Amino acid sequence: MTAIDDAEETVGPTARLPLSAAMRIGSQAEHRDAEGSSFMSELLAGRVDEQGYADYLLRLHAVYSAMESAVRARADDDTVAAVHDPALERLDAIEADLRHWSPGGRRVVDSPAAEAYRARLEHAAHHGRLLVAHHYTRYLGDLSGGQAIGRILDRAFGLGGQGLAFYDFPAIPRPKPYKDAYRARLDALGLPTHQRDEVVVEVRTAFRLNLALFAELGEHLASYVRRDRTPG
Ligand code: HEM
Structure with a gap:
């Protein structure tokens, strides 16, 4: 089934919301699942070793x-241009x-x-x-949460800011107004309802692809146990 077909899936209570609110509210359940994934929980508790974090990266x-x-290839598409x-x-x-x-x-x-995620992105690249x-x-x-994750990792691994460039947006010093x-x-895109619903469904798909990454990493948790951790 394509994403366009998937959009026939009901979008329920998000139907009358502005696009950004529909995206956020429409993916709340998936977001909670991502927060609760065993790999994320173990990582943020400082119990995943360097190899585990490198495998995530x-x-x-x-x-x-x-x-x-x-x-970049679709930067001239009006919808993509709005966020690029x-x-x-x-x-x-x-x-x-x-x-x-x-x-x-x-x-x-x-x-x-990662391969399934990449394949989905290739499909999305056409829409x-x-x-x-x-x-x-x-x-x-x-x-958003990524900013807190960076700070937690810094503390858990005693990194002194090293190895955390992923969480650092030098050209976006204030994330809140940027996100607004x-x-x-x-x-402002003013997408018609059916296109807006397709976007919301694809956000859920994107979350599920991220959950699958975590699930895959979670299967290796036993081999990622951090042994050099100072107790407490
Ligand atoms: C332990 C893992 C995570 C934590 C603790 C977390 C935490 C948060 C928090 C606190 C916010 C709200 C920030 C605000 O109000 O501005 C947020 C927003 C968001 N998170 Fe997460 N998150 C996690 C994982 C993820 C993952 C894996 C994804 C997707 C790949 C994700 C995607 C988002 C998105 C898209 C938003 C913005 C929602 C919106 O305002 O429209 N999060 N996260």
Whole structure:
């Protein structure tokens, strides 16, 4: 089934909301699942080792590489143009972090979940508004909970800010007004209801693809147990 077909799935209570609110509210259940994933919980508790975090970054590398090239290729699409901003791009930051977490390590990953995510992004690349759903799911997340995640990792690993470029947006010093303006641009698109519903459904798809990344990493938690951790 394509995303366009998927949109026939009911969007329920989000039906009359502005696009940005529909995206947020329409994906609340998936967001809670992402927050509660065992890999995320263990990572934020400081119980995942360097290899585990590097494996997470490698998956993000595959995802952002596909998403950022698709966004650049479709930057002239009106819907994509509303959100496209090179200041958001994360690929260089992920590469810098990988040099910290996995010096000399390979940049390819055998990950069915990352491959499925990449394939979905390639599909979305042909439909600007679907690409916007992926753009929102990753970057607004990075500018929201992602900021707290960066601080928690810094403390848990005693990093002194090293290896955390992914969470640092030097050209976006104040995420809150940036996110407000981003949402306002989404709302100003004035998409007809059926297209808006497609976007909301694709946001849910994007969340599920992220959940699948976490589930895959969660299968390796036993091998990621951090042994050099100071108790307490
Ligand atoms: C432990 C994991 C996570 C935590 C603690 C977390 C926390 C948060 C918090 C507190 C906000 C609200 C910030 C605000 O009001 O501005 C937020 C927003 C958001 N998060 Fe997460 N999050 C997590 C994981 C994720 C994941 C995995 C994704 C998707 C890949 C994601 C995507 C988003 C998005 C898109 C928003 C913006 C919602 C909106 O305002 O439209 N989050 N997150």
